[in-house]
Amino acid sequence: MLFAKKKVEKKVNLVGADEVDSYTIEKAKGWKAVLAFFKSKKLRKFLWAIIRGVLIIGLCWLIIYPIFVQFTTSIRTTADVYDQTVLFIPRHPTIENYVAMWNYVKIPKLFLGSVVSSLGLGLLQMASCTLVAYGLARFKFKGNGFVFFLVLATLVVPIQLIADTMKMRFSNFNPLTMFTISPEIFSMKGGNGIKLAGWPILAVMSATCVMFKNGLFIFMLRQYFRNQPKELEEASYIDGAGTFRTFWQIMLPSSLPIMVTVFLFAFVWQYNDTTYLTMMYPQAEVLSMKIGSAASGYVTHVLGQTQAPAALTEIYSGALLIMHITPLIILYLFCQRFFVESIERSGMVG
Amino acid sequence: MYKPRRKGLDLMTKRSLAGWLFVLPFLIGFLFFVISPMYTSLMLSIHSQSIVYRTEPCTQYVAVNPTDATAGYYVVQLDENGERVVDSLGEYIYEYELDADGNVVTEKVEDEFGVELEIPVKKITKRPEYFVLILNNEGEKTYDKDGNVLYEMVTNENGETVRKVVTATESQDALKYVGLDNYIKAVTKNLNFINQAIAAAGRLIYIPAILIFSFLIANVLNSKFVGRTAARAIFFMPVITASGIAARVKDGSWEVARFGSAVTGSVSGTGLDMVSTMTNLLREIEGLSPFVDFITSAFGELSNIVLYSGIQILIFLAALQTISPSLFEASDVEGASKWEAFWKITFPMVSPMILVALVYTMIDVLVGSNNPMISYLFTTTSSATISLSDRMAMGWMYFLVTAILIVIVSVITSLFVYNENDTKVRKNRG
Numbered sequence: 001m002l003f004a005k006k007k008v009e010k011k012v013n014l015v016g017a018d019e020v021d022s023y024t025i026e027k028a029k030g031w032k033a034v035l036a037f038f039k040s041k042k043l044r045k046f047l048w049a050i051i052r053g054v055l056i057i058g059l060c061w062l063i064i065y066p067i068f069v070q071f072t073t074s075i076r077t078t079a080d081v082y083d084q085t086v087l088f089i090p091r092h093p094t095i096e097n098y099v100a101m102w103n104y105v106k107i108p109k110l111f112l113g114s115v116v117s118s119l120g121l122g123l124l125q126m127a128s129c130t131l132v133a134y135g136l137a138r139f140k141f142k143g144n145g146f147v148f149f150l151v152l153a154t155l156v157v158p159i160q161l162i163a164d165t166m167k168m169r170f171s172n173f174n175p176l177t178m179f180t181i182s183p184e185i186f187s188m189k190g191g192n193g194i195k196l197a198g199w200p201i202l203a204v205m206s207a208t209c210v211m212f213k214n215g216l217f218i219f220m221l222r223q224y225f226r227n228q229p230k231e232l233e234e235a236s237y238i239d240g241a242g243t244f245r246t247f248w249q250i251m252l253p254s255s256l257p258i259m260v261t262v263f264l265f266a267f268v269w270q271y272n273d274t275t276y277l278t279m280m281y282p283q284a285e286v287l288s289m290k291i292g293s294a295a296s297g298y299v300t301h302v303l304g305q306t307q308a309p310a311a312l313t314e315i316y317s318g319a320l321l322i323m324h325i326t327p328l329i330i331l332y333l334f335c336q337r338f339f340v341e342s343i344e345r346s347g348m349v350g
Numbered sequence: 351m352y353k354p355r356r357k358g359l360d361l362m363t364k365r366s367l368a369g370w371l372f373v374l375p376f377l378i379g380f381l382f383f384v385i386s387p388m389y390t391s392l393m394l395s396i397h398s399q400s401i402v403y404r405t406e407p408c409t410q411y412v413a414v415n416p417t418d419a420t421a422g423y424y425v426v427q428l429d430e431n432g433e434r435v436v437d438s439l440g441e442y443i444y445e446y447e448l449d450a451d452g453n454v455v456t457e458k459v460e461d462e463f464g465v466e467l468e469i470p471v472k473k474i475t476k477r478p479e480y481f482v483l484i485l486n487n488e489g490e491k492t493y494d495k496d497g498n499v500l501y502e503m504v505t506n507e508n509g510e511t512v513r514k515v516v517t518a519t520e521s522q523d524a525l526k527y528v529g530l531d532n533y534i535k536a537v538t539k540n541l542n543f544i545n546q547a548i549a550a551a552g553r554l555i556y557i558p559a560i561l562i563f564s565f566l567i568a569n570v571l572n573s574k575f576v577g578r579t580a581a582r583a584i585f586f587m588p589v590i591t592a593s594g595i596a597a598r599v600k601d602g603s604w605e606v607a608r609f610g611s612a613v614t615g616s617v618s619g620t621g622l623d624m625v626s627t628m629t630n631l632l633r634e635i636e637g638l639s640p641f642v643d644f645i646t647s648a649f650g651e652l653s654n655i656v657l658y659s660g661i662q663i664l665i666f667l668a669a670l671q672t673i674s675p676s677l678f679e680a681s682d683v684e685g686a687s688k689w690e691a692f693w694k695i696t697f698p699m700v701s702p703m704i705l706v707a708l709v710y711t712m713i714d715v716l717v718g719s720n721n722p723m724i725s726y727l728f729t730t731t732s733s734a735t736i737s738l739s740d741r742m743a744m745g746w747m748y749f750l751v752t753a754i755l756i757v758i759v760s761v762i763t764s765l766f767v768y769n770e771n772d773t774k775v776r777k778n779r780g
Contacts, residue, residue: 049575052570052573052575053575055570056570056571056575056577056581059567059585059656060581060584060585062652062653062656063584063585063587063588063656063657064584064587065653066599067591067599070599104463104465105463106463106464128375128376128379131372131373131375132372132373132375132376134372135368135369135370135371135372135373136369136372136373138369139365139366139368139369139372140365140366140369141365141366141367141369141370142366144369147373147376147377150376150380151376154380154384155713156713156717156752156753156756157384157388157717157749158717158724158728158745158749160719160724160727160728160745161388161391161728161742161745161746161749162383162384162387162388162391163387163728164391164728164738164741164742165387165388165390165391165394165742166383166386166387168390169386169387169390178382178386179386179389181389181390181393181394181397205379205383207375207379208375208376208378208379208380208382208383209375209376209379210379210380210383210384216710218376243364243365243368244368268590268593269593269594271594272593272594272595272596272597273594273595274594274595275594275719288594288595290462290463291595291598292595293462294463297461297462297463297465301461301465301467302465317598321595321596321598321599324595324596325591325596325599328590328591328596329587329590329591332583332587332590332591336583339586339589339590340582340583340586340664342664343661343664343665343667343668344664344667344668344671
């Protein structure tokens, strides 16, 4: 019994089921010991650990598998592509595909374009969403609830439904006719209005919280600001600070981690984005927009194949995709905490 | 008598004005980038869009004869009503143009990455009855079945190239109000639309599956074991690596697994990959094939579910971590089993977050770009073949159904949510 007690204290186990188990197993003799072992919690715990291990490892593999396959595809030579015995690891691994794509697509230039544009648009999205969320969380005004409802509603409207008409409206922008309908809106070029496209309009969209999942950002930030103590704000008002000074000097510094989280999400989704870019700036010199056409372009234009065979384009698009997501994975490794603790940080759970 | 020290607005008005000022960016964005395009698409959906006759400046003037379409010209066939149709091949028969010596005439062009190409000049020899020539996406020329130009581009007095109607066989007005005709047409005549609607409805099963899966995984990840941080990081990774263009990583991989056999043109399913050989072998056994099919499809779906549930796992994990351990200790002392503790403590405490996760999942599954309906309506292939009005009508129908579904389901669920903090919240936040 003494032996059992000691262990209880060490493991901080309230009931001490393990120890009772091991005690009964030790005490029992012959086949009774075997029976006691099968009935014991120790066995159950052991089995659960195995099941859990298999489950977790299996599911993790399921997630990593596509990236793994894409990688092994991208290091094949043409001979490996047509070799049926090659399933994963190629017989002649090569990095020539990467070199070819690097030179053909001019990766450094496109990558720079991607990073700079995502940084800019991500920061704008973070700033505008923070402002709106603060307004919703900290001010009582008539219609506050309704505005929040609209924020959530933007998440439900599929962007694809409004993409075509948005493009029409802004390639021939005239604020006076935004809410009228006439055959004129079909004219994608010229007309009475101004042609708005490219980075400026995307910047405006970022600054007005209508980019990818910005409603979610506002929701997270609003939840965070709601949980901040009221006393902090009141104290600052009593000390003579105005509304905006309180926001800038008191509330913002303490909310930096959640803002970084939102920025990282905005950055990553912007880096991967094709929907918004196709809508407003299809010629954008960024990586995500070029991946689609580059592989088949290389096979037909440089290698001179008349029709790009799917198997051959696969190795080049694989190389491109791996080059595209590698920076993301590195970023994720370093900033993993900001992503994984995002929900906890927002205090959504209370 | 009381005299206000400062002139101007009282504090409450000031505060509410400041509030409006803070949310102003969103309101502007909502008005111009959500309301306006939504209104436009709704209006388009109740109008019919025939051949669009219009005059407009065009950046490029290209003079062509009907038979002169070369590579880079996109040809779309029209039926008698001016609706766009595609022939079975989606393109038209052409010949290479020959010079006097009988050699193929070539022209030099650069592709988008600056590689110079020499491509033979093609000539379309067989012309469909009605068609539009879209010239490098810059302008178009429409012909009737006799080869007469219905309208073309001419230079106007300002030196701009504009489209001029040559013979107006249809109304100048491109938009004709047709009421709900587009909607009725989609439901009664468009078989593709019905099929995609069924496919989209099939996706509904993902919603409970994702919720249950992420809840279970959150419970597993909440217990302590070696490598927990790594496991958590990996489960969240799809949110980063499977969004936007990066989602192609997945599409590609499934192709790769199969293309061993596809490349060499051998009979499908005889690839040397072990899993497919095994499943094919098992399928041969009588009575076993439905089970094999079920298991293989379940695993296929599982990978989708795992990819979708990154954020939901985080939501549940955060919720599980806020439950005070003393509650479990107390229930243990009172003699509750683990099963009872789960249903009476864990489940109610987590239930508010189930609502959040449910709404998030529904939005993700129903209006995300992976949804079959969304990808049917809004890809480049369908935008070339289905008229905008029809697509908008179908899109609006789908949007209304999903929005109503999301509202109904979340309202019903919120009735069952246990809110422990209900009274406390009111007291504190007043």
